[in-house]
Amino acid sequence: MTTDIINIKWLLNTRTNNELLRGTALAQLPVIENAWLRIEDGIIADYGEMSAYQGSLSRQAQKKNLDTIDATGQFILPAWCDSHTHLVFAASREEEFVDKIKGLSYADIAAKGGGILNSANKLNAATEDELFNLAWKRLEEVSKLGTGAIEIKSGYGLTVEGELKMLRVIKKLKEKSALSIKSTFLGAHTYPTAFKENHQGYIDQIINEMLPVIAREKLADYIDVFCENGFFSAAETETICKAGMGYGLKPKIHANQLNLSGGTQIGVKLGAISVDHLETMDEDAIKSLAGSATIGTLLPTAAFFLRMPFQPARTLIDSGCAIALASDYNPGSSPSGNMNLVIAMSCIQMKMLPEEAINAATINGAYAMELQDEVGSISIGKQANLIFTKPISSIAYLPYAFGSNCIDKVMIKGEFL
Numbered sequence: 001m002t003t004d005i006i007n008i009k010w011l012l013n014t015r016t017n018n019e020l021l022r023g024t025a026l027a028q029l030p031v032i033e034n035a036w037l038r039i040e041d042g043i044i045a046d047y048g049e050m051s052a053y054q055g056s057l058s059r060q061a062q063k064k065n066l067d068t069i070d071a072t073g074q075f076i077l078p079a080w081c082d083s084h085t086h087l088v089f090a091a092s093r094e095e096e097f098v099d100k101i102k103g104l105s106y107a108d109i110a111a112k113g114g115g116i117l118n119s120a121n122k123l124n125a126a127t128e129d130e131l132f133n134l135a136w137k138r139l140e141e142v143s144k145l146g147t148g149a150i151e152i153k154s155g156y157g158l159t160v161e162g163e164l165k166m167l168r169v170i171k172k173l174k175e176k177s178a179l180s181i182k183s184t185f186l187g188a189h190t191y192p193t194a195f196k197e198n199h200q201g202y203i204d205q206i207i208n209e210m211l212p213v214i215a216r217e218k219l220a221d222y223i224d225v226f227c228e229n230g231f232f233s234a235a236e237t238e239t240i241c242k243a244g245m246g247y248g249l250k251p252k253i254h255a256n257q258l259n260l261s262g263g264t265q266i267g268v269k270l271g272a273i274s275v276d277h278l279e280t281m282d283e284d285a286i287k288s289l290a291g292s293a294t295i296g297t298l299l300p301t302a303a304f305f306l307r308m309p310f311q312p313a314r315t316l317i318d319s320g321c322a323i324a325l326a327s328d329y330n331p332g333s334s335p336s337g338n339m340n341l342v343i344a345m346s347c348i349q350m351k352m353l354p355e356e357a358i359n360a361a362t363i364n365g366a367y368a369m370e371l372q373d374e375v376g377s378i379s380i381g382k383q384a385n386l387i388f389t390k391p392i393s394s395i396a397y398l399p400y401a402f403g404s405n406c407i408d409k410v411m412i413k414g415e416f417l
């Protein structure tokens with residue numbers, strides 16, 4: 001089956017070489033004006049300027065089943081690559097949201113049974129099917145908002161059974177969804193109540209009881225730890241990550257959200273794929289990240305929702321760090337998986353250029369899931385995961401019109417949703 005899309009106003013992020021973008025390269029967004037693009041069996045087969053389309057067509061003429069889509073006035077760009085989410089959860093937490101508006105502190109809410117432990121209680125009470133159905137709806141929602149590849153974490157189980165249940169749900173999502181999905185084991189999200197006074201006991205459970213089963217059933221691609229004061233220390237993060245690495249799970253770490261936790265430096269030391277959050281960075285953490293292959297994944301909607309200072313994106317980019325953007329979709333601190341909003345916020349609040357934001361949410365996001373050979377740019381051989389915009393005036397209009405839905409339709413592996 002061959003599909004040609006013709007008369008594309010602007011075809012964005014066309015790349016012949018895969019490259020993790022950093023520094024000034026992040027602002028370079030290759031574009032073809034008045035373009036065409038060919039899809040064969042869900043894969044990008046060719047593309048170019050409309051002036052050369054007729055020539056490509058004569059070579060294609062003997063082929064049957066040529067379908068043509070006219071995209072006059074539309075921009076087409078690669079679908080978003082959301083490299084950090086907690087999309088499997090049992091219930092929303094808007095009652096805590098209202099408590100915070102009324103002035104309750106994090107500690108007050110935790111004392112009322114809120115926070116991650118609230119999500120853990122509800123998750124442990126839900127069946128695998130219930131969790132799957134809820135997660136499936138969220139996946140459908142974010143894919144219609146342009147997300148074509150996504151990472152999903154465990155971390156609301158906090159028991160052997162609960163963590164495995166979450167990871168099995170993610171495995172099922174992988175099998176049934178057309179989206180590319182990566183799975184991350186985040187048993188070390190917080191300490192469950194039963195281990196409140198026995199942190200080492202829970203770390204032992206992660207290492208000795210959870211990891212061997214996860215490895216045997218191939219339930220995760222990555223290992224994550226919430227490296228934060230009052231949660232898991234840098235040394236504990238290292239111990240847990242190393243245990244995961246022993247089973248072939250590469251680290252992606254929650255680092256430097258609330259404090260200078262040392263998570264960034266530990267991530268770099270371990271060769272983590274990414275260190276995520278980075279609201280709280282000092283010179284040492286930035287220097288460590290800039291000199292490494294580890295990606296800094298920024299989650300601006302989490303900073304927004306928690307009323308925290310935004311991540312220092314400009315300093316990170318100008319220092320040479322490779323950065324990606326992700327939604328952190330979760331019920332506590334970012335109840336939105338809308339990557340369009342993430343991009344708008346990164347431009348409005350973190351002073352990223354629209355081109356930088358699009359690159360960080362596509363090709364660099366793909367690298368943050370090791371999916372750069374499959375998605376993240378308009379390149380021959382990659383999946384035809386495409387966002388078709390409504391008629392818009394420029395690239396900058398996307399983050400500028402932050403309250404508008406600029407997406408006309410989304411294609412995943414050559415099929416419209």
Ligand SMILES: [Zn+2]
Binds near residue numbers: 084
């Ligand atoms: Zn997170």
